[in-house]
Structure formats: C-alpha cells, structure tokens
Amino acid sequence: MSADLERLANGVLWPGFLGTEAPAWLLDELRDGLAGVVYFGQNVGDGLADLSAAILAANPDALIGIDEEGGSVTRLESASGSTVPGAAQLGLLDDLIATERTGAELARRVRAIGANVILGPVADVNTDPSNPVIGVRAFGADEELVSRHVVATVDGIQDGAVAACVKHFPGHGDTHVDSHHALPEISLDIEEFERVHLEPFRAAIDAGVDAVMTAHIVVPAWGEAPATLNPRVLGMLREWGFDGVVITDALDMAAIRETVGIDGGAALALAAGADLLCIGNPTNPGAAALPDQDRRDFLAARDGIVAALRDGSLPRERVEEAAGRVAALATKLRSAAERHHDIADDFDAAAIVRRAVAVVGGAPTAASEVAVVDARRRSSLAVDSAAGYVSGALAADGYRVRLDVASNAVSEQDRVLDEVAAASGTTVLLIDRPDTDAAQRALVERAAERDPRAVVVNVGLPARHPLPLPTIEVAAASRLGALVAREALLGRTVPPERVDTAG
Template sequence: MTDELERLANGVLWPGFLGTTAPAWLVEELRDGLAGVVYFGQNVGEGLPALSAQILDANPDALIGVDEEGGSVTRLESGSGSTLPGAAQLGALDDVVASERTGAELARRVRAVGANVVLGPVADVNTDPRNPVIGVRSFGSDEALVTRHVVATVDGIQDGGVAACVKHFPGHGDTHLDSHHALPEIALDVAEYERVHLEPFRAAVEAGVDAIMTAHIVVPAWGAQPATLNPRVLGMLREWGFRGVIITDALDMAAIRETVGLGGGAALALAAGADLLCIGNPTNPGDAALPDQDRRDFLAARDGIVAALRDGSLSRERVEEAAARVSALATRLRTSDASDEEIAAFDAAEIVRRSVSLAGDTPEAATALAVIDARRRSTLAVDSAAAYVAEALAGDGIRVRLDVASRPVAEQDAVIDEVAAATGTTVVLVDRPDAEPAQRALIERAALRDPGAVVVNVGLPVQEPLPLPTIEVGAASRLGAQTARDALLGRFVPRQRTTAAG
C-alpha cells in the first residue's frame, strides 16, 4: 500500500515504461494517484489505443504525453518515419496557417491513440549551427519567425483538445553540447539571451500554452544551477503570469542523473518550481538497461521526493501546489469535447514540397537513385540515422550506410565508386555538412569521382556552398525523403535557394 507521502509524490511524477502493455507496477501506481505516463517508441504498436484505455481505466485523470514533433522526431511513427512536416520545414515555408494546421493534425493523431499531451512545439531559437540536439527541430534562427510559428502551432494543438508543451525553457538553441550527455553552459550576454531566446516562450505564455518544459542548461548570469533546478529561472515564468504546468525535461539525462542524481534532481526540481517530473525513457541506458529499469527509475525519483519531504528540504505545500496544477490540467483535458475529424485542407505532402529547396544547378531528372547514407549516428533525442530515410529516398535502388566519422578515406572512396557504378544517380545523404568536416569532405570527393552526383541534406541548410546540387529537406523523416526523391526524379521543381555565401 502506498503511504501518504508516496501518494502525494505520485501526483507529480510522469514516468516512461517498458513494453506495449502497462506493467503491473504501473497500473498499481496509477490507481494510487500517479500523474500519468510518457510514451516512447518501445510503447508504440497497433494496440496503443487499448494501452491508453488501460491507463485511463486505472486513473481517469492520467496525463498521457507523447514526444511527437513531426519531422525528425516522432514516437507514433518511430518504425516508419514521420509523415508530418517538421519545425524547420515550417519555418522555411513561413506560412503560419500551415503551422497551425500541422499542430491541429498532431493533436488529432495524439487523441486518436488516447493520449492528451503533445511534448511540443520546440520554442528554441537555433542560433548555433553546431547544435547537436535541436537543429531542425527548431523553426529557425530568428526569434520573430520562431515566435510566430510557436504560437500558431500551440493554437492548432490546443484547439484540438490536447495540451501543448513548449520546450526547452529558457532556450536550448545556443549550445553545441547535448544535455542528454553533458551539462551545457550558455554564456551569452543576458540582454541578448532575453531578447532572442526568451521571446518565443513569452509569446507562448501570452497565447495560453498549457505547459512548458525546462532545459537542463546553465546560464551563468542566472546562477550555477541548471534551469530545471533553478528557482530564479523557473520563477520567471510565474512572473510573466504563467499559471500552467512546468514540466521538467527527462531527469534521467546525464545533465541531472550524473550530477545530483535522479532522486536528488526530482526533489530539487520541485523545490525550484517545477510541477510535473518527466523521469525519462528507461531504454536510454541501452545494453546496460535492466529488465525493471522503468520501475527502478520511478522509485528512485519518488524516494528522492519522499526523503526531501521527510527531512524538510522540500515543503509539503510546494508539492501540493504542483500536484494541484497537474490535476487541474488533467481535469480540463478529460472534459474537452474537441472533434476527431480530419483536419480541413491539411496536406502534409504539399506543405513539405513547398518547403524543400534546391541549392546549385538543377540536376537532370533521374531514373533511379543510388544512395550513400553518410548521416551522423543517432542520438537519444533524434533517431538521425534511422534507416527509413535512406529507404524512402532510394526506393528500389542501392543504398549503403557509411559512417564517415570512423571509416578511413580509402574505404569511403570505395563506397563512392561502388554506388557510382550502380544504376541511377548517386545521392549523398547528409545532415551536418557545415558542422561535420568529414561529411563535407565526402561530398567534395564524390564531386570529383562522380560529377553527376547530388546531395540530399536533411539537416540545417548549408551556409557554405557545396560542389554538387543540393536538395535541402530540413527533416530526417519519411515524408521529407519521399519529397526529395520526387524532386530528383523530376516529379516537381523545388524552389531555388542561395546559400549565405552566394
């Protein structure tokens, strides 16, 4: 039986779990007031609506969140790739109606599987092109553009009866480190930080966003603690008049787990002003994950909260306040009467076609495509090397995966020659040609060995021109890859783009 303090702590905890059915421990905790769950790829299958029903049967007020952004980040389509536009594509198009309708479609899809919280949109202004964790998940590098598309997407999601959660406050866009693996520090001038990186979040608050997710980043001007654990940073949101739910980014990320620990992080985040603690994805440890990793992580977080309540370092009133905010959101979502009808005039493929561009000379229409997949390895946040991108791009043609970060140049050149000898036009598939010298070097050698080759870039648009025609896609998604394939086969003409250098 859960004791009183454990039940109180349950009301602010949001775990992930293993499997496509709810494990017994999870059902028991839901019956004892657990706030809800977050779905990750391992939970998704044909039985997802039934899983949601099982969770809501155990706790009708459960918040069920999905990390579903469209573009490069999807959980609902993790096996096949997203069929929705991503943020960078929407930013490149700069059509707020398209962003609002994409948000509405996100809400419809999430509701269709029984969930009620979209962990998006990303409100980070991606001002550092080296950023390994945000990149094309952001609408762009200009705060005004990001702001208008964040607001439009929030409106679309929440008009669909689902909570939106903008992320990652106070802004994760100016870092070259991934907080899944380290604790980034952003030493920008405070005035610039406030002007650029806070603006989309302010606008989201004014637009009535239901939830805001914190970032595990340090801004030294606001203290040595990461934002998730920093009362000064989280206090800004309340000063702006935000009355919704402050959700932490996953506490199992290295920035928290390897500094203050999962339990310590849970207690400190609540003390700092967070309301709902996302524990994280229990598959993240990889081969080191234990069969009961989900329950272990949940108990570590809850035990940390209960210990802090007992020793007085965390006040009961603070946890009760947080739980009340979570409960109020759950009650409102449960009584929502939004329609599940298809979104009027929404055509994801047409939106992505309008966003895709061509840098350089127009290549001759191909009859087949042979793909060298030279993208970086996948990260915990983004499955950037997912096979479905190269598969959709190549169709029936040859495709070869090539890790340019580890393979010797001679081996890389042999792959270029192998693919060039195959039927069809050679396509070099990349995602960081400006930030990763090895990707650019591969393209330069491919241009010499196979001058008829082309580049498909699913990352941030190239700033320094490449020696081959480049299709700028802006998302590592199935829909983006299919659109690039259509462009290269001459089925439509992408808009022309010039790089910053000309």
C-alpha cells in the same frame, strides 16, 4: 504516513515504461494517484489505443504525453519515419496557416491513440549551427520567426483538445553539448540571451500555452544550477503570469542522473518550482538498462521526493501546489475532449513539404534510379538521425549503403564512393551537417571530382556555404521529406531554387 507521502509524490510524477502493455506496477501506481505516463518508441505498437484505454481505466485523470514534433522527431511513426512537416521546414516556408494546421494534425493523431499532451513545439531559437540536439527541430534562428510559429503550433494543438508543452526553457538553441550526455553551459551575453531566447516562451505564455518544459542547461548569470533545478530561472515563468504546468525534461538524462541523481533531481526540481517530473525513457542507458529499469527510475524519483518531504527540505505545500496544477490540467483536458468534435480536413502534409524543400546549385538531371550513400551523423537519444527509413524512402528499391564518415578512413570512404558509382542509378549523398562536419563536406567534394552528376540531399540545416554538387535542401530527417526529395530526383517535381541559403 509513508503511504500518504507516496501518494502525494505520485501526483507529480510522469514516468516512461518498458513494453507495449502497461506493466502491473504502473497500473497499481496509476490507481494510487500517479499523474500519468510518457510514451516512447518502445511503447508504440498496434494496440496503442488499447494501452491508453488501460491507463485511463486505472486513472481517468492520467496525462498521457508523447514527443510528437513532426519532421525529425516522432514516436508514433518511429519505425517508418514522420509523415508530418518538421519545424525547420515550416519556418523556411513561413506560412502560419500551414503551421497551425500542422499543429492541429499532430493533435488529431495524438488524440486518436488516447494521449492528451504533446511535448512540443520546440520554442528554442537555434542560433548555434553546430547545435547537436536542436537544429532542424527549431523553426529557425530568428526569435520573431520562431515566436510566431510557436504560437501558431500551440493554437493548432490546443484547439484540438490536446495540451501543448513548449520546450526547452529558457532556451536550448545556443548549446554545443547534448544534455542527454552532459550538462551544457550557455556562455552567451545575458542581455542577448534574454532578448533572443526567452522571447518565444513569452509569446507562448501570452498565447495561453498549457505547459512549459525545462532544459537541463546552466546559465551562469542566473546561478550554477541547471534551469530544471534553479528557482530563479523557473520563477521567471510565474513572474510572466504563467500559471500552467512546468514540466521537467527527463530526469534520467545524464545532465541530472550523473550529477545530483534522479532522486536528488526530483526533490530539487520541485523545490525550484517544477510541477510535473518527467522521468523519461528507461531504454536510455542502452545495454546497461536493467529489465526493471522503468520501475527503478520511478522509485528513485519518488523516494527522493518522500525523503525530502520527511526531512523538511521540500515543503509539503510546494508539492501540493504542483499536484494541484497537474490535476487542473487533467480536468481541463477531460472537459475539452468531451466538447471536441473532429472537423473533416483536407490537410496535405506532402504539399506543405514540397513548398518548403528547395534546390541549390541548379536542378539535378532527372534520374531513372537512385543509389544512396547515407553519410549522416550517428543517432542521438533525442533524434534518430541515422534511421534507415530516410535512406530507404530515398532509394526505394535502389542501392543504398551506410557510411559513417566519423569512423571510416578516407580510403574506405573512397572505396564506397567507387562502389556506388558502379551501381545502377544516380549517386545521391545523404548528409545532415554540411557546414559543421568537415568529413561530410570533404566526402561531397571527393564525390564531385569522381562524378559531377551526383546529387546531395541534405536533411539538416540548409548549407550556408555552397556545395560543389546540386543540393536538395530538405531540412528534416523524415520519411515524408525523403519521399519529396525522391520525387525531385526522378524529375517528377521541380523544387524552387534557393539562391541565398545564408539566412
């Protein structure tokens, strides 16, 4: 009986794991019906296609998912930075052909390493400029713009024989708390929330999206439980006619782990209507992660499901329904992959990003060398904001220094500004929150007093309030974005000037 229940539970579980090779426990579970795996940065190495092959050999119906959004979020290029346009860049450009082709390129790259599910696009409408976890991952702050670009991306991905998973339902765009660290609550008027934040998800469902990922957010008007565990919220998807796979955001995130626990969260999510439980990245606990954290988290989720099946709080029929949807998606993707043939494409990611990048406050004087002060916020679990590849691509062989304005005193910041001014090349301030981080803005203002020839490169949301220095608005913390900004700094390209950045 126990083995039967464990196999049933395996059919709805989607764990992450440690290492660039499949551990023995994972292969054993795949042979015993495990739904698949999710790749994270620590899994990506030179042998990623071989890793996928080993997983599929253990379970030919395995779903292999990966967070590959482009722009600021990448797993395939986590060591060097994304070379694909990001959502905010595509939203600023508002060229649906460019967006669809970007989706197709993401599918091509993911299929090339043997994966078949992209955890994207982000369908959140980023209406809160201080949002700590979405920001430039969203196409914008307008629901109509976001909806049309979500649909274009879904079309591009799914035409490439890869499943798209729109996220984070019912909408993470108006939060000021990162659900990796706590449980956000939406205080927005419910009528406005339904009108604005649900619309891109409705559009994606109408377009035939294969999967929808839930958010660990509480909307009080719909109950006290976070959406991932809330049958009223997840029930909306079925009411809209969605019969695809409902995937949870990672159950190891603090919003679940530190409230009901991974075990309780797994059972409650299934009872609420979720189909596939993403257990997430076993490195998330940081230094507290144990050598076998991956297996521990997986077993916690499975044990929670089995216990709930045994005591009757989770009906077997509900888990069988969920496993059936997961299996149906796997069958669909296998068939699509067998029919799919790559068509030669001249996709030019750099050309798209050059059209999206703009300058505000006048074009900077062409530089011969660049000295970079990287004053961006610290990295989060979702976005490696402070990754060195951005400043590295921007500075090339020039001087660069990391400056954490949240922890360094103003005197230390000024010392760094003086040090950079004495270095060879044009001073460039690399920032990402000019409107919501007073310390970043203050640094720019002091730098302008010292050196009016300095330049700002902003990889966050475009500044709504003018800065006192020429600003190159990139809208993505990516290697490609940094390389395009460097071209502009050196005078090799002249980005269009954006006069009004308030929209």
